[in-house]
Amino acid sequence: MRAVDGVSFDVKRGEVLCIVGESGCGKTTTGKALLRLVDTTEGDIFFEIPEEEYRRYETMRSRGGPERAAQTDAIRRKYSFSWKEQLAWDTRQILTVLGAFAAAFILGLGLPALAAGLFRAALVNSAFLLAASLLCGLLIGMAGSLPPTRISARTPGMLGLLAILAVNLFPLLAAKEFPTSLPTASADLFGVWSAVWGPGFFGMLAGIVLAPAAAGGASKILLGRRRETEGLQAIKMRTLRRRLHLIFQDPYESLNPKQSVFEIVSEPLVVNRIAHDPEEIAALVGQSLEDAGLRPAEEFVLRFPHELSGGQRQRVSIAAALALQPDFIVADEPVSMLDVSIRTEILQLMMELREKRGLTYLFITHDLSLAWILADRIAVMYLGKIVEQGTAEEVISHPKHPYTQALISVVPSPDPRHLAKRTILKGERPDAVNIPGGCRFHPRCPVAFENCGWSADEVAEELKSLSTAGVLPGIAQMEAQNPWTVALAVVPGTTPEAFIETFRHVVKEHRDSRRALKAIAGVRARGGYVYVKLHQGSEPRLVELEPGNTVACHLVTAPAEAPHALPA
Amino acid sequence: MVRNVLESRCRERRHALLRRLAGGDSIPLLTVKGLKTHFETQDGIVKAVDGVDFTLGEGESLGLAGESGCGKTTAALSIMRLLPSNGKIVNGTIDYQGYDLATIREAQLRAIRWKHISIIFQGAMNALNPVKRVGDQIAEPVILHDKVDKEAAMKRVGELLELVGIHRERAREYPHEFSGGMRQRVMIAMALACNPRIVIADEPVTALDVMIQAQILELLERLKRELDLSMILISHDLSVMAETCDSMAIMYAGKIVERGSVRDVYKNSKHPYTKDLIGAFPDIEGPQTLPAYIPGLLPSLINPPLGCRFHPRCKFAWQLCVDQEPGLDPVGEGHLAACHLNTTTPPRKEVA
Secondary structure (H helix, E strand, O other), X not given: OOOOOOOOOOOXXXXXXXXXXXXXXXXXXXXXXXXXXXXXXXXXXXXXXXXHHHHHHHHHHHHOOHHXXXXXXXXXXXXXXXXXXXXXXXXXXXHHXXXXXXXXXXXXXXXXXXXXXXXXXXXXXXXXXXXXXXXXXXXXXXXXXXXXXXXXXXXXXXXXXXXXXXXXXXXXXXXXXXXXXXXOOOOOHHHHHHHHHOXXXXXXXXXHHHHHHHHHHHHHHHXXXXXXXXXXXXXXXXHHHOOEEEEOOOOOOOXXXXXXXXXXXXXXXXXXXXXXOHHHHHHHHHHXXXXXXXXXXXXXXXXXXXXXXXXXXXXXXXXXXXXXXXXEEEEEOOOOOOOHHHHHHHHHHHHHHHHHHOOEEEEEEOOHHHHHHHOOEEEEEEOOEEEEEEEHHHHHHOOXXXXXXXXXXXXXXXXXXXXXXXXXXXXXXXXXXXXXXXXOOOOOOOOOOHHHOOOHHHHHHHHHHHHHOOOOOOEEEEEEEEOXXXXXXXXXXXXXXXXXXXXXXXXXXXXXXXXXXXXXXXXXXXXXXXXXXXXXXXXXXXXXXXXXXXXXXXOOOOOOOOOXXXXX | OHHHHHHHHHHHHHHHHHHHHOOOOOOEEEEEEEEEEEXXXXXXXXXXXXXXXXXXXXXXXXXXXXOOOOOHHHHHHHHHXXXXXXXXXXXXXXXXXXXXXXXXXXXXXXXXXXXXXXXXXXXXXXXXXXXXOHHHHHHXXXXXXXXXXXXXXXXXXXXXXXXXXXXXXXXXXXXXXXXHHHHHHHHHHHHOOOOOOEEEEEOOOOOOOHHHHHHHHHHHHHHHHHHOOEEEEEEOOHHHHHHHOOEEEEEEOOEEEEEEEHHHHHHOOOOHXXXXXXXXXXXXXXXXXXXXXXXXXXXXXXXXXXXXXXXXXXXXXXXXXXXXXXXXEEEEOOEEEOOHHHOXXXXXXXXX
């Protein structure tokens, strides 16, 4: 199921972006994906990306090519918090890493071995063994964590294992090369091994603990440094969650009924280790409650959600979101469960906080009139895609997509003139599991035409309903032969030619009320059957009409290729 | 069956028209006078509906609006006498064709419920039984009230489903197989099962999407026209009401504060609460500013404020509003409002 499918938008600091759409169009999923409450399958969510970096990313992405891919990946690694290291290692990277390991092995093994050759009995000297293990571990840890390697949580562990292998190999090699360094020379490898490690506790410590610890530690420190300079992924999601927050839709269900207001608001402070001192926590909680309009705070801290009215509960939600001093808030239908008389108060509070704290909002709503009064920019979503985006003025006063136009037309209004203009769409939105081809909106679109992506099944369905209504007699059987052809068998007694005559007539008459008939490009008789050919449809691209105003509709942009029918 | 009903409806309608032409006003179908419904709770007696009068004419649709908790739903449930066990109609009459629904025996009431007055309950998500097929649920009142066998009832169910725009084969499905809008249609079909004359719709489009909302409202309007229903529409959304109703009554804290035709109430409101409520809705055709809001909360219905109940939140309130309760007085033709502003001139505000 593709709940959100190729959505791009940006929210500038201090801006209010409204996402509008019917329920199930993917609004909430988008909001959750932004906070990584839902993992994305594909795509990037950039946070605080400088303008020029983003422009660089955009141009490089549009040009493509392997080199550019590496550069875009560098940007994504740095700013995108949905970034996951999942690309295959390329040859250059593998070779460099192998080279680095080889060098580390040679140094980590060779140098101590050389020393062992020079100093007699060095191999059974614990101080020497410890120093050698430490050196070996550090070298491996460092070599394995330098740039071409990927930043991954597993790296230190892997390097630790390698270090164990290295320090255990070293005495064997040393003993083989310089037999004199061992007082009691044994012939077989195991004998040598036990002669070196066996006698002392220090040996065991060095081989098993010290070297891998040194390797892991060095690797961790190095990777940590690299993360700070290279990646956002690294700044753990939890630190990021302090700055991004969510206000849920239903204040009756989003608050834990067993927690007091104080517990609800202080929880994020405790979890994120912002404050430890009880007095400090109390002060912060009081401050957030007062900011959220629950004054005086002392009166509310000890209450439980059931003792509060709907508006007060939503204020508690807002207070809990504010406690961490976030920069960005995703508000998922924050007022849809509230009474009209309280709604404005909450909205006003949210807008005041925007001024006061410089907050940025992503406002999710199904109510266009709410979007109109709140948003700087509006994005209209349908079935997981943004169909229109622009400033509130552009989207509401001059809607270009038929879906936006229909949505605006059904907003209830006391003006009787408004009633006449209503376009009520037929049916409900299709299932996100089974998304229509071409433009997703075409089955419900009042102005859909040839290229909107009608399938043979849809046309066959429409012909069938015409046939059952008695408008189009003479069809015995009907089948969608392939996506662009419908095959018909006429009833005995009618010639295909005569049928085609009536067919043409009926289609001409009904194509404005039954939009699927628009897709019919031609009809032909062959071998006693009638074949109906369809126009080829395509999915409309999201086109930028003006900076920031994008629309995805064939009516706005003519499809790239000229309409033509495929052979039957 | 449907045709018979339609014909008899047409006849009734003609009669009503004739009566109107003869000079008399349209005879009210339902008259509610001085209705008081109180609930007994641990904290005291909650006066949820405290003296409500309204009439519903033949073929009229009346909107009952107000904030949640103002007593809209209680008023509607009182008409059907479907109150919870702690609720009681303590005073007033509900006159339906000579029967006082507030006092008649339960058995008599049962004959009126659903056959004459039916209700579309709030929250289609919860009002349907999840473990019974939709068709069986609609058939239930048909079998019970029309005394027909299962087969005839199922035939009627098919007709009803087609009437509300659902394929008749879906009668075999369970509620979870329907979307929100479709469930609402099922609820409507259920309310229409016994050809009632009055349908009470309690928040029929709340919690539905705008597009589905428009579909359901269009359906209700069509049914009202085709079946000649009288309707009481309960909603908190004034613009929905303005689109579908003929007249509307605004309730506040258990009382009607303003009543009249939709045009009068909306364009020429005579009560500050109505004005505030209308002003609280964002207007997509208006300026891009936050709408106004009504400060404060709905008062407690156990100890409602003395005098005018709206005075603690009213920006025009003066001493008289605290001392004396305003009556629902006519302010225009068929337009009533309960506010002292309409009958007395307020004292000039002293300049601070």
